[in-house]
Amino acid sequence: MLRTVVCVSGGGTNLQAILDAMDAGRITNTDMIAVISNNAGAKALERARKHGIPDVVLSPRDYPDRESFNRAFTDKMCEWDPDLIVLAGFLVRIPESMVEKFSGRIVNIHPSLIPSFCGVGYYGLKVHEEALRRGVKVTGATVHFVNEGMDEGPIIAQKAVAVEEDDTPEILQRRVMEQAEWVLLPQTIDDIANGRLTVKDGHVYRGGKV
Ligand code: GRF
Numbered sequence: 001m002l003r004t005v006v007c008v009s010g011g012g013t014n015l016q017a018i019l020d021a022m023d024a025g026r027i028t029n030t031d032m033i034a035v036i037s038n039n040a041g042a043k044a045l046e047r048a049r050k051h052g053i054p055d056v057v058l059s060p061r062d063y064p065d066r067e068s069f070n071r072a073f074t075d076k077m078c079e080w081d082p083d084l085i086v087l088a089g090f091l092v093r094i095p096e097s098m099v100e101k102f103s104g105r106i107v108n109i110h111p112s113l114i115p116s117f118c119g120v121g122y123y124g125l126k127v128h129e130e131a132l133r134r135g136v137k138v139t140g141a142t143v144h145f146v147n148e149g150m151d152e153g154p155i156i157a158q159k160a161v162a163v164e165e166d167d168t169p170e171i172l173q174r175r176v177m178e179q180a181e182w183v184l185l186p187q188t189i190d191d192i193a194n195g196r197l198t199v200k201d202g203h204v205y206r207g208g209k210v
Helices: 013-024 043-050 066-080 096-101 125-134 169-193
Strands: 002-008 030-037 055-057 084-087 106-110 138-145 155-162 197-200 203-206
Touching: 002 013, 002 043, 002 066, 002 169, 013 030, 013 043, 013 169, 030 043, 030 066, 030 169, 043 055, 066 096, 084 169, 106 169, 125 169, 138 169, 155 169, 169 197
Parallel strands: 002 030, 002 084, 030 055, 084 106
Antiparallel strands: 106 138, 138 155, 197 203
16 A cells, blocks of 8 residues: 655645545555645645545744754654655645655646746746746646755656636636646556556656666
């Protein structure tokens, strides 16, 4: 069983997609051992509770400085020692010590086709606002492993989504979620849980090609 912790900050629709996929048998060999959030009011926590998944709230605001928060966050993760950490709309930067400790075991979903519209400052609606401002015709979502850079780790999967002429950032965000994010993230977890991914020289291969 792939012991998995999911990190969330907001609505938790990606978390919901994962829970639904587990229920439907589209994710197998996976045990979601906990959900962690920096935001006590996150709707994602309600979704976890409804499913009987234990949750923990850990907010930088409750610590005197970032260093002590990072230590508490890393300690909590080490206590669980999950096989996989899924960042599903998690707005807190992962401490370097955690990236090191869980190297190759952290995945993130980003709502654009990396390397477009990613990196510092590109989160939430801002990503879609920038895509519309630039006038791209195609956008999408990316699941990648997390390394010490921002949205820079090995790319696991991407899915393209069309931009329509009368899109608003909100409409585009919703389409990217429905057509790409909610498909890619569950699929990736199932791939990892069933040993279908291999990483070599910063590239991810599906089906044990290496
Ligand atoms: C998603 O668009 C995700 O890609 C981004 O933040 C959003 C989170 O949505 N990182 P939700 O909390 O899963 O509904």
